[in-house]
Amino acid sequence: MARRLLKLATFNVNGIAARLPHLLAWLAEEKPDVVALQELKALDAAFPAGPLEAAGYGALWHGQRSWNGVALLGRDVVPVESRRGLPGDPGDTQSRYLEAAVHGVLVAAIYAPNGNPQPGPKFDYKLRWMQRLARRAKILVAQPHPVAIIGDFNVVPTDGDIYDPKGWRRDALLQPQARDAYGDLLAQGWTDALRQVHGQARIYTFWDYFRQHAERDRGLRIDHLLLNPVLAGSLRDAGVDRWVRLQDKASDHAPAWVKVQAPPAR
DNA sequence: ATGGCTGGCGACGCCAGA
Numbered sequence: 595m596a597r598r599l600l601k602l603a604t605f606n607v608n609g610i611a612a613r614l615p616h617l618l619a620w621l622a623e624e625k626p627d628v629v630a631l632q633e634l635k636a637l638d639a640a641f642p643a644g645p646l647e648a649a650g651y652g653a654l655w656h657g658q659r660s661w662n663g664v665a666l667l668g669r670d671v672v673p674v675e676s677r678r679g680l681p682g683d684p685g686d687t688q689s690r691y692l693e694a695a696v697h698g699v700l701v702a703a704i705y706a707p708n709g710n711p712q713p714g715p716k717f718d719y720k721l722r723w724m725q726r727l728a729r730r731a732k733i734l735v736a737q738p739h740p741v742a743i744i745g746d747f748n749v750v751p752t753d754g755d756i757y758d759p760k761g762w763r764r765d766a767l768l769q770p771q772a773r774d775a776y777g778d779l780l781a782q783g784w785t786d787a788l789r790q791v792h793g794q795a796r797i798y799t800f801w802d803y804f805r806q807h808a809e810r811d812r813g814l815r816i817d818h819l820l821l822n823p824v825l826a827g828s829l830r831d832a833g834v835d836r837w838v839r840l841q842d843k844a845s846d847h848a849p850a851w852v853k854v855q856a857p858p859a860r
Numbered sequence: 861a862t863g864g865c866t867g868g869c870g871a872c873g874c875c876a877g878a
Contacts, residue, residue: 608877609867633877635868660868661876708878748878767878802878803865814878846866846878 599830600697600856601625604744604817605838606632606705606800606847610663613845614642620838620849621649627669628696629849630703631655632746634663634689641665658689664703664745668696676700682726690723698857699825702734704745709766717766720748724775728782731820735782740825740857743784746847747818749776751786754794755815757807767816776818785826787819787852792832799834799850808839808846817850828855 603626607613610631621629629651634641638657646653652672655665656679666673673694680691690705704727709720727743734741750767753759762768780786788797798813807813821829831853839848 612867633867708876710876710878750878762878765878800878805864816878843866 597856597858599853600627600699601851601853602628602699602701602742602744602819603849603851604630604632604703604746604819605849606746606817606845608633608635608845608847610634610636610642611640612843614645616838616841616844618645618649620835621651624835624849624851625669626849626851628699628701629667630701630744631665631667632663632703632705634658634665635660636663654692654694656689656692662689662705664689664692664705666692666694666696666701666703671696673701680723680726681730683722686723698740698859699854700734700737700739700741702730702741702743704743704747706746706748708748709769709772712764712766712769717769720766721771721775724772728775728778731779731784732782735784735822737822738824740828740854741822742825742852743820744818746816747776748816749773750814750816751776754796757798757812757814767814779820783823784820785823785829787821787826787829787832788815788834788850790826790829790832797834800847801839803846808844817847819850819852821852821854825854828857830854
């Protein structure tokens with residue numbers, strides 16, 4: 595008997611306060627089971643736990659004033675937290691990593707540093723952060739249960755993942771060191787779900803606010819869903835809810851998602 | 861090579877995003 599499908603999604607909301615109506619409309623329409631949010635840009639006290647609970651979602655969140663901030667939502671359940679903050683640098687106070695078990699999947703929600711301008715200290719921080727992520731990912735990939743790392747990686751993996759690689763070649767998101775860091779993750783055994791499902795087809799998750807890039811589909815693929823081998827075996831579909839990006843007052847990212855066969859209850 | 865647009869902050873312009 596076929597088990598039901600589980601939909602896991604990641605959505606950089608670019609401000610949870612400004613985007614709550616969009617988030618609620620998307621949840622009602624697409625009914626994802628697990629959601630990673632990035633760029634809350636809000637203190638913990640300002641997180642809209644009430645409206646989300648009313649919409650049927652339990653939540654964990656790790657906020658921060660003005661910038662960053664990540665959350666995990668579970669449909670009809672509160673995620674069970676396993677880690678808050680990326681290990682490896684006690685001095686790093688930026689809220690970019692939250693890990694929890696949700697619906698039988700261990701999910702790491704990430705918001706990797708942008709790294710611009712490069713070269714410079716922000717780019718150095720980006721690369722160090724990615725190295726720390728790789729150390730955590732190496733442990734996660736080998737788990738005997740389903741694991742996913744989903745979020746805004748702020749890496750354009752190849753020139754096929756952006757509408758204009760030449761125009762962006764100096765950007766931190768396209769630098770060889772950033773791409774190598776992403777490649778190192780894949781080499782651990784993670785499956786890039788969107789590429790796995792769509793081959794070399796053009797697929798974007800971010801479109802900047804300039805020159806009607808969203809409407810013209812001039813975008814970047816920087817939000818990724820990585821599945822460990824246990825979970826990759828149950829991958830059934832993947833996609834991007836681009837309609838969200840075409841709404842008035844939208845985030846500059848759209849939700850990206852996978853559908854996997856739900857792990858057996860235990 | 862640059863600027864264009866947006867959210868948050870906190871008081872009108874600046875920082876950061878990607």
